[in-house]
Amino acid sequence: MPDHYPGRSFSSIAAVGFGLTAYGVGVERGYITREQAIGRTLATLRFFHDAPQNDSEDDAAGYHGFFYHFLDMHTGKREGHWTELSSVDTTLLLGGVLFAESYYDRDTPQEREIRRLADAIYRRVDWPWMQPRKPLISMGWTPGGKFIPADWKGYDEGMLIYVLALGSPTHPVSAGAWKAWTATNERSWGTFEGRTFLNFAPLFGHQYSQTWIDFRGIRDAWSREHGLDYFENSRRATCSQRDYAIANPGHWTGYGKDIWGLTASNGPGNFVVKSSAGERRFYGYTARGAGLDHIVDDGTIAPTAAAGSIAFAPKIVVPALMAMKRRYGQWIYDRYGFVDAFDPSFHLKTPLRTGRLVPGVGWVDTEQLGIDQGPILLMIENWRSDFVWKVMKRNPYIRKGLQRAGFTGGWLARPVPVP
Numbered sequence: 001m002p003d004h005y006p007g008r009s010f011s012s013i014a015a016v017g018f019g020l021t022a023y024g025v026g027v028e029r030g031y032i033t034r035e036q037a038i039g040r041t042l043a044t045l046r047f048f049h050d051a052p053q054n055d056s057e058d059d060a061a062g063y064h065g066f067f068y069h070f071l072d073m074h075t076g077k078r079e080g081h082w083t084e085l086s087s088v089d090t091t092l093l094l095g096g097v098l099f100a101e102s103y104y105d106r107d108t109p110q111e112r113e114i115r116r117l118a119d120a121i122y123r124r125v126d127w128p129w130m131q132p133r134k135p136l137i138s139m140g141w142t143p144g145g146k147f148i149p150a151d152w153k154g155y156d157e158g159m160l161i162y163v164l165a166l167g168s169p170t171h172p173v174s175a176g177a178w179k180a181w182t183a184t185n186e187r188s189w190g191t192f193e194g195r196t197f198l199n200f201a202p203l204f205g206h207q208y209s210q211t212w213i214d215f216r217g218i219r220d221a222w223s224r225e226h227g228l229d230y231f232e233n234s235r236r237a238t239c240s241q242r243d244y245a246i247a248n249p250g251h252w253t254g255y256g257k258d259i260w261g262l263t264a265s266n267g268p269g270n271f272v273v274k275s276s277a278g279e280r281r282f283y284g285y286t287a288r289g290a291g292l293d294h295i296v297d298d299g300t301i302a303p304t305a306a307a308g309s310i311a312f313a314p315k316i317v318v319p320a321l322m323a324m325k326r327r328y329g330q331w332i333y334d335r336y337g338f339v340d341a342f343d344p345s346f347h348l349k350t351p352l353r354t355g356r357l358v359p360g361v362g363w364v365d366t367e368q369l370g371i372d373q374g375p376i377l378l379m380i381e382n383w384r385s386d387f388v389w390k391v392m393k394r395n396p397y398i399r400k401g402l403q404r405a406g407f408t409g410g411w412l413a414r415p416v417p418v419p
Helices: 013-029 034-050 087-103 109-124 159-167 176-182 204-212 221-226 230-247 303-307 314-332 370-385 387-392 396-404
Strands: 066-068 140-142 189-192 195-198 271-275 278-282 289-291 294-296 356-358 362-364
Touching: 013 034, 013 087, 013 204, 013 370, 013 387, 034 087, 034 109, 066 087, 087 109, 087 159, 087 204, 087 387, 159 176, 159 204, 159 396, 176 221, 195 230, 204 230, 204 370, 204 387, 230 289, 230 314, 303 314, 303 370, 314 362, 370 387
Parallel strands: none
Antiparallel strands: 189 195, 271 278, 289 294, 356 362
């Protein structure tokens, strides 16, 4: 899967994970046949199973079972020296790999091969190797710079990393890793826009892990102590973003009860605009968000921020998506759905790296990003039918990882569902 479309792109391994899962949605909804999904899934899994794994700068797709964040679309190898062997993007890829393992459950040669390849890809990941500062897991590694000095610590998209690392039957991390990851949660626990929750400002941090795992009714030690599950926490985070848009402290154009949503996305570019009202700074691709300890807001709305949270808060998300399409649809909605982002506050006539300026409307993107389209599609389906969540509840590695992290109750206390 390309990182973005249209235009020349490298491949995002995280987008591949969302894409592998999207094929299952396509089958269930009749967009493609099961045979088409099997063919595409097999092609993908065969590549990742057989792609070279070594410590070279240029002649590998990965190392120790992990994969580079971005791969060349033609060679399948590392896109460039600037891209890292990524623990989180490998994890998002594995979300799709494990979905395939559990979804394609029929006794046919092709579906048996899918299960075999998926299992091998997951079992090969050497999670303890990615722990230079145990019990935490590093954000990544490069052949030149070696391990990235930052670790996954505190509530963020790293939740799924630890679940999969704890669930590994071959190279698991110690149970203390989950406790270490949650050790700094108190710093982000507090009240924002009148709601008390565990803060992570960009909404993708709430969405990515929960695309594959249903956290309703299951709790670890931290969430039991605070009287809510992580699903409810994300519902509050979503509602707080809407409340922030209604308050609109930055006085951005268009913000309101039905036009809202900040997350990592494209933007108009790095510009400073001065006017009689003061100075305003705009950004290109960055992690926008609004929360207790982090506000990055330049007027850029990303439809995936709301749409990827539809399962958490459909009563406010559905009207938002309808309003965005109704008000801006002719510029921000095409055959592939919403473009990545738009900014009604940006009107500077200047060369742009991405997107275009629409007179009287503002900046609108011309690209879709795989890691933003993925949560839109998959969380809509979770809202409609629990489909992805139901499939993943059958996966023994997901269950084991959650249980080793200390999660109890809810669906974890019930037998594995029969497909």
